[in-house]
Amino acid sequence: MKACIMCGGEGTRLRPLTFERPKPCIPITNRPSIVHLVTHLTNLGFTDIIITVGYLGNKIQKALGDGSLYGATITYVPEKIKLGTAGSVKNAEKYLNDAPFLVIGGDHVTDLNLHEFYREHMNSTAIISIGLINIEDPREFGIAELDASLRISRFHEKPSPGEIFSNLASTGIYVCDPMIFEFIPKDRKFDFAKDLFPLLMEDGYQLNGWITRGNWNDVGSPAMLRAAEKWKLQENATTCMTGTLNVKNAYITGPVWFGEDITLGVGSRIIGPIFIGSGVIIDDNVIIGPYTSIGENVLIKSNAKIFSSSIYNGVIVGANTTISGSIIDIDTVIGDNCSVGHNTVIGPRSVLRNNVIVHSGTRLWPEVIVPEKAIVKEHILNENFDTRCEGS
Numbered sequence: 284m285k286a287c288i289m290c291g292g293e294g295t296r297l298r299p300l301t302f303e304r305p306k307p308c309i310p311i312t313n314r315p316s317i318v319h320l321v322t323h324l325t326n327l328g329f330t331d332i333i334i335t336v337g338y339l340g341n342k343i344q345k346a347l348g349d350g351s352l353y354g355a356t357i358t359y360v361p362e363k364i365k366l367g368t369a370g371s372v373k374n375a376e377k378y379l380n381d382a383p384f385l386v387i388g389g390d391h392v393t394d395l396n397l398h399e400f401y402r403e404h405m406n407s408t409a410i411i412s413i414g415l416i417n418i419e420d421p422r423e424f425g426i427a428e429l430d431a432s433l434r435i436s437r438f439h440e441k442p443s444p445g446e447i448f449s450n451l452a453s454t455g456i457y458v459c460d461p462m463i464f465e466f467i468p469k470d471r472k473f474d475f476a477k478d479l480f481p482l483l484m485e486d487g488y489q490l491n492g493w494i495t496r497g498n499w500n501d502v503g504s505p506a507m508l509r510a511a512e513k514w515k516l517q518e519n520a521t522t523c524m525t526g527t528l529n530v531k532n533a534y535i536t537g538p539v540w541f542g543e544d545i546t547l548g549v550g551s552r553i554i555g556p557i558f559i560g561s562g563v564i565i566d567d568n569v570i571i572g573p574y575t576s577i578g579e580n581v582l583i584k585s586n587a588k589i590f591s592s593s594i595y596n597g598v599i600v601g602a603n604t605t606i607s608g609s610i611i612d613i614d615t616v617i618g619d620n621c622s623v624g625h626n627t628v629i630g631p632r633s634v635l636r637n638n639v640i641v642h643s644g645t646r647l648w649p650e651v652i653v654p655e656k657a658i659v660k661e662h663i664l665n666e667n668f669d670t671r672c673e674g675s
Contacts, residue, residue, distance in 0.1 A: 284401060286329040287379060288320065290389030291337030291362045291371050296504055298672045299630030299648045300612060305339040306502065307389035308346055310595060311512045312540070312558040312576050315346045316502060317389050318353075319515065325355045327398040329385060333378045335371040337362040343389070367474040372459075373467040380464060386457040386475075392511040393499040394518075397456065400493045404458035409434070409491035410483060411463060414456035416495045423503075424452035425476040427492050435490040440476040451492065454499050505610055505628045505646075512593060513574045516556040526561065542579065560596070584619070601637065612649070630665075646672065 294301035300309050307317035321332065332355050336343055340361060350357030360375040372379070372386055385401060395414070404412040413435065415427055421442070426449045428437040438453075439446055453476060466482055467473050484490060500511040519538045526543025534552040542561030547553070551569040560579035565571070569583050572590035577583075581594055584602040593610045600606065601619035608625035617623070617635045624643035629635075633647050636655035647653070648665035664670045 284329045284398075285331045285333065285379060285382065285384040286324050287372055287375060287384055287386050288317070288324075288332060288334045288389045289368060289371050289386065290317070290334055290340065290343055291365065292390070293338045294390070295669075295671050297502070297508065299628060299646060299668070300505070300508075300610065302649055302668055303339075303631065304342055305389075308339075308342050309502065309508060310576075310578065310593075311392060311508070312515055313542075313560045313578050313596075315343075316392055316511070317343060318346060319392055320387070320389070321347060321350070321353050321355060321357075323394065324385075324387075324397070325350075325353045327396070329397070329401075330355045332357045333360060333375050334358070334389070335360050335362050335375055337365070337371075364470075365472060366470070367472040367478070368455075369463075369467045369475045369479045370471060370473040373464060373469060373473070376461075376464050380461045383458055383460050386459055388455050388501055390502040391454075391456065391499065392502060392515065393454075393456075393497070395454075395456070395495050395497045395499055400456070400495075401458050403493055404491065407433075407489075407491050409489045410460045411480070411488075412458045412491040412493050413438075413480075414454040414495050414499075415451040415492045416454050416499055417450055418452040419450065421447060421450050421452040425480075427451050427453065429492045429494075433491050433493070435484070435492050438476070438480050438484065438490070451494065454495060455501060456499075458493075506626060509591070509593065509608065509610065509626075512576055513591070516558060516574050516576065519556050519558075522555070548585065566602075578613070595631075618655070 290307050294306035308315040336359050362371050425440040427435045428449045498514050500507050502508045522537035522539045524541040528545045530547040532549045533547045536554045538555040540558045544562050546564045548567035550567050553571050554573050558576040562580040565583045566585040569587045574591040577594045578596035581598050583600045586603045587600050588605040590607045592606050595613045597614040598611050599616045601617050604621040606623040609623050609627040611629045612631040615629050615633045618637035621635050621639045623641045626644045627641050628646045630649035633651045635653045638656045639653050641659040646662045648668050651663045
């Protein structure tokens, strides 16, 4: 079975995490998120994978290679100009025109049974089947209305409050018949939800819905990224060690995944589910709470407290510092006695001096230096980097 993974977006809504990596390469439990996706697809039998690449596409190729490590064959199709979702798939038509195929975003993290989805489509007469999920607030999604045969009778992209007729939101995962290529213009921006679906429905073609059961996240914001990592951590049911764990008079409550050469200081407490990468040093009397992921070669100094956060490679966390529900990018240095509030994102190679307070919901751009005793209440940008954080 074939799958087409779309990886063309810049990920501006996830800045500062996407200045130096594409969205699909943001780490989740210290692996690029697209590795989780490809592993899931191949386990379901989608072993012929076509990936459309644009922004920093070379890093996606470096992360996945030819796919042999995952039991897949991967073909990369570069997108020289922005073509939209349907346009990017049209750009890969020559690899997809011989049988129905799955389409999925490269920033998706999911455990949905997409083989069942594919099979349901093959048993129908629909030209496209759309994966749908129940969601409380569907305003940022396309919504669909179904009849009893699961045929879509109405579809509306990003409805305003008075236009919400359903809470069945599109996951952006489709199974498509190659016939769709007849309706997608070449070398022009064209989207599935905005352009192709209305066109097909107007012409009387059948679109079906498939109501999902399970976990799905399109990692479109820092909060969604943290939510995806939380349920990936929940998948670990047992404690696992791959190398040396140097520990004395500390407390470990699993499940915890330990990398190689970990040092855990006296009186420290680890409460899983937690992922800890190789080369991590945790000093005395540190507490690390559930749903935390720590990258490689991280130093966490004494009496620090970390709860439900993502700490990337090479970070230093100072003594008596507290981090809650936040994402700290690579090689950042956080001083002593700091407080980093919930839903904060700190860009790579930033420096927080001692006694800094960062309020919830703020973002710090790469290589920012925050002076001692500062109170950060709003985003701190760096003029050497683009300042936009809205869009794709």
